[in-house]
Amino acid sequence: MREKAILVGVETTTNQEKFNDSMEELKNLTETANGEVVAVLTQKRQSFDQKTMIGKGKIAELVQLIDAHEAELVIFNQELSPRQAQTIEEYTNVRVLDRVQLILDIFALRARSKEGKLQVELAQLNYLLPRLLGQGSQLSRLGGGIGTRGPGETKLETDRRHIRHKIILIKKALKEVTQHRERSRQKRNHSAIFRIGLIGYTNAGKSTLLNQLTQTDSYAEDQLFATLDPLTKKWELAEGMEATITDTVGFIQDLPTQLIESFHSTIEESKDVDLLLHVVDASAVNRHQQEKTVTELMDQLSMNQLPLLTVYNKKDRLDTEFFTPTLFPYVLISAKNKQDVQKIVQAIKQQIMEILEPYDRWLEADQSPLLYQLKKQTLLISSEYDETKNGYQVKGFARQQFLMSKKLT
Numbered sequence: 001m002r003e004k005a006i007l008v009g010v011e012t013t014t015n016q017e018k019f020n021d022s023m024e025e026l027k028n029l030t031e032t033a034n035g036e037v038v039a040v041l042t043q044k045r046q047s048f049d050q051k052t053m054i055g056k057g058k059i060a061e062l063v064q065l066i067d068a069h070e071a072e073l074v075i076f077n078q079e080l081s082p083r084q085a086q087t088i089e090e091y092t093n094v095r096v097l098d099r100v101q102l103i104l105d106i107f108a109l110r111a112r113s114k115e116g117k118l119q120v121e122l123a124q125l126n127y128l129l130p131r132l133l134g135q136g137s138q139l140s141r142l143g144g145g146i147g148t149r150g151p152g153e154t155k156l157e158t159d160r161r162h163i164r165h166k167i168i169l170i171k172k173a174l175k176e177v178t179q180h181r182e183r184s185r186q187k188r189n190h191s192a193i194f195r196i197g198l199i200g201y202t203n204a205g206k207s208t209l210l211n212q213l214t215q216t217d218s219y220a221e222d223q224l225f226a227t228l229d230p231l232t233k234k235w236e237l238a239e240g241m242e243a244t245i246t247d248t249v250g251f252i253q254d255l256p257t258q259l260i261e262s263f264h265s266t267i268e269e270s271k272d273v274d275l276l277l278h279v280v281d282a283s284a285v286n287r288h289q290q291e292k293t294v295t296e297l298m299d300q301l302s303m304n305q306l307p308l309l310t311v312y313n314k315k316d317r318l319d320t321e322f323f324t325p326t327l328f329p330y331v332l333i334s335a336k337n338k339q340d341v342q343k344i345v346q347a348i349k350q351q352i353m354e355i356l357e358p359y360d361r362w363l364e365a366d367q368s369p370l371l372y373q374l375k376k377q378t379l380l381i382s383s384e385y386d387e388t389k390n391g392y393q394v395k396g397f398a399r400q401q402f403l404m405s406k407k408l409t
């Protein structure tokens, strides 16, 4: 059963540019959280109302809407202060959430790994803590439904002290998981494998692209935040070179800061790559806004130094004649089209050739184990056997480190 929700948004002079898109996104988010949007209430104001965000008159309108649609909850697009949420609840007698809580709820639904679950719980508790103004009602309603889910919901204590204690425990557990991850990351660093990371706005098609490239079934769905935990898969180029591709959680506008902090270690992981693929839904009406959100977050997370290839996706939904790219270098593809996937493979190869060092060497015939290594661990472009000299002329691209360790420089 989908819960009936009413969305509320306040348009001010500071947010008017993004307002419609962000209301549309709030609707998608609500549906992703298994809610049904029965009505949308918007209002233009100079500034937010201190007590109720939307003011008394509009609250009365909201109450009428709730009655008319038998709505079970109200979701505000703006972040509510604890007192505002409480006041609005008193007027409306239904559950009141804001955008941050909704996003946290979706993350709670989606988290699969131990680390992901801990991160969501930490973010939820951090959000909850300043909101516990000693009112018991706030927590006693944690029974079920949108905004109440989370790994720790049943154990949530009504007491701030308890929550603080819990935060400490989670941080400790998280540290252990992170250290474990760090160890395996270092192990991976020692191997010369080329690492590719996927980033992009939620629903852009990252998981679909990963599946197409690696021909496996990771979790692709037309839902926001289908992927929460990073997922690394092995990928082999036609030339034989082995690489890994890591899928990550999709970015979103106004990503709550609590979340960015909680997911730091996951995001750190996607910084540890040789090449970033920024997947953009080229058919999204608010494409430019989405691009901007991602590039700004990349700046904030100091990811802007990494080699980057933009993948404009969902070409099939687009009149390509009128398509103007904004980010370079780029490829325009449909991740659902097998031939297009070849296009992106070519573009990735081009990037690899720019990132790695070229080599052009002679190998004696008895060096065939090294030839095998060159095939697997470097981008071997050609290897020509010369009968008279009994050896191979090999050309390709490899890490400097690799070339040095094999004395190929």
Ligand SMILES: Nc1nc2c(ncn2[C@@H]2O[C@H](COP(=O)(O)OP(=O)(O)OP(=O)(O)O)[C@@H](O)[C@H]2O)c(=O)[nH]1
Pocket: 200, 201, 202, 203, 204, 205, 206, 207, 208, 209, 219, 220, 221, 222, 223, 224, 225, 226, 227, 228, 248, 249, 250, 251, 313, 314, 315, 316, 317, 333, 334, 335, 336, 337
């Ligand atoms: N028409 C069309 N749909 C696509 C294409 N690529 C992906 N999709 C669809 O877009 C939706 C989202 O794809 P995902 O691969 O789950 O997107 P994502 O970027 O991994 O999303 P998150 O994990 O939520 O960040 C799915 O319904 C896909 O089937 C494409 O080239 N064309």
Ligand SMILES: [Mg+2]
Pocket: 206, 207, 208, 219, 220, 225, 226, 227, 247, 248
């Ligand atoms: Mg995904």
